[in-house]
Amino acid sequence: MTNISNPILRGFNPDPSILRVGDDFYIATSTFEWYPGVQIHHSRDLVHWRLVARPLNRPGQLDMRGDPDSCGVWAPDLSYADGRFWLIYTDVKRYGATTVQGAKGMSLRDFPNYVVTCDTIDGDWSDAVHLNSSGFDPALFHDDDGRSWMLNMLWDHRPGHGRFAGIQAQELDRATMKLVGEPTLIFKGTERGFTEGPHMYKRGGFYHLLVAEGGTGWDHAVVMARSPDLLGPYEVHPDGAVLTSAGRKDMEITRAGHGDLVELADGTTWLAYLCGRPLSGRERCVMGRETAIQPMQWGEDGWLRTIAGDAHPDPTPPAPDLPPAPWDIVPWDGRFDAPDLPLDLQWLRSPHADRLFSLTERPGFLRLHGRETVGSLFEQALVARRQTAFRFTATTSLDFAPRCFQQAAGLIYYYNSTKFYYLCISAEEGRRQLQLLTASPENPEGNSFEVLADGLPDGMIDLRADVDGDRLTFGWRAGGDPDWRILPDVHDASILSDEVSLPRLPNFTGAFVGMACQDLSGAGTPADFARFVYREGALSAPVD
Structure with a gap:
């Protein structure tokens, strides 16, 4: 049996959003201040991946001049509806000077969220449409009733309000590319705090909300909640974190959190998530946050868990039952003999x-x-x-x-x-x-x-x-x-x-x-x- 070697996307590739369209899998990851914006990798077996697109590549989609360090493109979400791909993302223009939850001062920040679409994953994506600026980590959920919803974490800049106010939802009219109705705060998060990175799924009569919590460091975690109504109220997973390496800096895969689920054709469920690999003997991850993946299982109680039931990241999970599909990729030889910049750069x-x-x-x-x-x-x-x-x-x-x-x-x-x-x-x-x-x-x-x-x-x-x-x-x-x-x-x-x-x-x-x-x-x-x-x-x- 073949095993996956995590992380599958090595080097700075955080905040994965995973999507299956037919036999093809795609993962979109954050690029922050690096241009072009968003990396999209492609696989047919979850083992072998290739970089297939950086879709935000012109001024009408992204201009980050003046964006501070580690701002720019945060947490893109990739989805598919109406026969086309949808990509929603934040271009953070101002972050402020404190990340302390519960701090007493005001923290004004700018989180404009945009959406672009394309008929093909590697085609010419549309110009960006601004949706809101109420918080970061936007995602789209396309319900089976034909309606679509935008989710994002709600940033509350008022003194004493904790900044991370929870997850809000608002309907998106796909025809006009405009938000309609009023936003609803559907989930305030758990005691872990720093509730962000929302994704929504529908299964077994419930809407399942997946979020990242605990901050994107050593206490990072994937947390889930469910409700029979998309707008809540939501019941939190009885086990607490669905996936985390909190308290285990000795693990090969650390900082695990900010995930997204994909269902294979055979009905099995996989979780793509960010992680870090510290230097030996040092609590420092020079390659930043990378992307890993592992199988999950739904219990008889309708809640999602790791295969081992321990909520821990797996550095070498078994590969799915799919035909091996390696890519014939010719490595760049380091010479500049073509008119376009090599994809590595x-x-x-x-x-x-x-x-x-x-x-x-x-x-x-x-x-x-x-x-x-x-x-x-x-x-x-x-x-x-x-x-x-x-x-x-x-x-x-x-x-x-x-x-x-x-x-x-x-x-x-x-x-x-x-x-x-x-x-x-x-x-x-x-x-x-x-x-x-x-x-x-x-x-x-x-x-x-x-x-x-x-x-x-x-x-x-x-x-x-x-x-x-x-x-x-x-x-x-x-x-x-x-x-x-x-x-x-x-x-x-x-x-x-x-x-x-x-x-x-x-x-x-x-x-x-x-x-x-x-x-x-x-x-x-x-x-x-x-x-x-x-x-x-x-x-x-x-x-x-």
Whole structure:
């Protein structure tokens, strides 16, 4: 029997919404400030998955310039009705400065929710239609009577009201794409608090409401309640959490919560959910929140439970009884010899990619146009991929001729504006320098700067990052040299995790590694990258 190896979507892929249409399964996950918005993966056996679409890819659907770190696209929900796919999502524009439930101050935040549709999963999705801004984590439930309902958590900014007010429902007119009637608060949540991530299902004469509770850290949980009436009142599951790893930081799969159910053709039920994998001996998840899946079962009392009945995540559940369906995927070789950006890569916030990079201005190269500083919330020329393994080597080759200290380009290991390592080439008095810029919340000064090599030779320079758990080292060489100059300092890779953050700021993404370019002089001086190679596994493996 084949077993699934969780997580099925490795690296930053949180808040899964799972959907079956015929023999095809789809999972949509959050992308936060990374562009294009929303990742949709496709499978036919729940074992093998491929990235098939990033549907929010133009200004009429998503513009995140100015969105703070860990804001942007939250918790997309994917559904199917009237012969088309529906995607509903939040674009968080302002998060505020506190996440403490029950705090006494006012917390005004902006959570506009939008819907787009498409006839095919990988087609050209419609422009976004704004629905409401009353809270985040929207979802659509299409009832068997032909009516559709929008669910979302209700944000209550009034002092003393706890922020997370519960789950509200309001009818959506699918013909006009407008909400009708008045919203109803259908579920206030349990004592775990932080009630969010709603999904609705209908089974056995009940409406079953699934929510995430406990916050998205170590106490995260999937909780369910049911009612014979969609608008409630709802009875909470007698066991408490349906799935959680709360109190078990020693588990292989931790932080389990925020799930969604899918029913297979044979009637079996599966739960897709987010999870985290901490570094060995460290309570830090550098890959952020990932997506796992496991079978569930409905008891004689009509309540859903794990197969073992222990409400624990399963790192290796048995695969479903479906024909194996692996994808014939050719890995990207790291070269920029096509007119479009390789699917491995994304950028930050802006829908105007042509202002940030080009693959045609210098054929065979990714040209990054020098833009704003690392950490800018508006126009960063930063293109990167997710970290998906604890051990990897990333290398890049670039042609860059900076004229002053305001121009820089290089290899970046990045979480957000407050957490990154940037190995870059800049200039000082006409000489090219290799520099390391570091941002860490653990450094009271905020950023640190170090010159690693002065007077670099002209021409191409290769840069390298090696990560082994929480150990990070860098290297470089002049283009054409066979040997790497590995730098002696060992850096703490674990700072690029959700768990390391500035006080009271959201941290919901994961580590990326890639390329960046800045020009604060305003000249837009470009850097040309000949390749970018990411290899997982033993660091002793040869690197070209």
